Amino acid sequence: SSPTVTPDSASVTGTLFGSVSEFLGIPFAQPPFSATAYGPACPQQAMDLPTVSGLPAETLDYLTNTIYNVVTPSEKPLTLNVVTPADATPDSKLPVVAAGLEWYNFDNRYHGSIIVEKAISLGVPANYVRMNYR
Numbered sequence: 001s002s003p004t005v006t007p008d009s010a011s012v013t014g015t016l017f018g019s020v021s022e023f024l025g026i027p028f029a030q031p032p033f034s035a036t037a038y039g040p041a042c043p044q045q046a047m048d049l050p051t052v053s054g055l056p057a058e059t060l061d062y063l064t065n066t067i068y069n070v071v072t073p074s075e076k077p078l079t080l081n082v083v084t085p086a087d088a089t090p091d092s093k094l095p096v097v098a099a100g101l102e103w104y105n106f107d108n109r110y111h112g113s114i115i116v117e118k119a120i121s122l123g124v125p126a127n128y129v130r131m132n133y134r
Helices: 057-067 112-121
Strands: 015-017 020-027 079-085 096-102 127-132
Touching: 020 112, 079 112, 096 112, 112 127
Parallel strands: 096 127
Antiparallel strands: 015 020, 020 079, 079 127
16 A cells, blocks of 8 residues: 655655655645746757556656656746655654755666665664755
8 A cells, every 4th residue: 555644734645666655745834935926937948758657657757757767847946755665654763864055857877766775785774854945
């Protein structure tokens, strides 16, 4: 089943990927103005991506975003991505690796799942939090 956490009064459902749970796109603030107040978003150049059938949509999104480094444009980028060990509980008291101060497009070598999996393999499990904004 999908991992779920309940911070404050909200409920956030994540995705289980092997030894980690990912909670992606959790809003933490509202933009201070309308991103399209001065006109529509500019069109982006299309990319030719391979067609893969038989895989869940989440897997395709993950592959597209990691292998091809494609980031879907959003006018609501004020979000958090949280990655935890799959067996973490609120009582685990794990350290937090905080990342951010970046724009949407980030280097996939620093993907939260990779960092948390490495921390687990070293025997020092940790949580990963990344702040997304533009």
